[in-house]
Amino acid sequence: MQIQPYLFFDGRCQEAIDFYRQALGAELVMIMRFKENPDMPADAMPPGMADKVMHAALKIGQSTVLVSDGQCTGQQPKPQGFSLALSPATDEEAERLFAVLAEGGEIQMPMAETFFASRFGAVVDRFGISWMIHVDTRAPAAA
DSSP states (O other), X not given: OOOOOEEEOTTOHHHHHHHHHHHXXXXXXXXXXXXXXXXXXXXXXXXXXXXXXXXXXEEETTEEEEEEOTTOOSOOOOOOSOOEEEOOSSHHHHHHHHHHHHTTSEEEEEEEOXXXXXXXXXXXXXXXXXEEEEEEOSOOOOO
């Protein structure tokens, strides 16, 4: 069994997909638009929904993140109570990821060395998604 985060972008999903592909090297595994739903006739679809993302999957590193535009009501609750954690292999990659996610977003904790990581920082990106980036420098646990 896996846990896969499912993120909703309230009409900005394609923009988010493009951003994460460029910023994180995410791979678009699959995408389905509302107009491809055989159970929803075109005349029953709200205006402007046809090309919105009904469901998509992004592979980021070894993980899959599921994404959607949701219902595009403009009333989507802000994501809260969680962060997506990225664990790059080097301090340089951590700094790069932090900088690109911070563009248009909000830094929660600047990237710095900590007692548990050579680099750690927290940022909310331009889509309201919270990210923690850390380079784990702890020794592996003894068996």
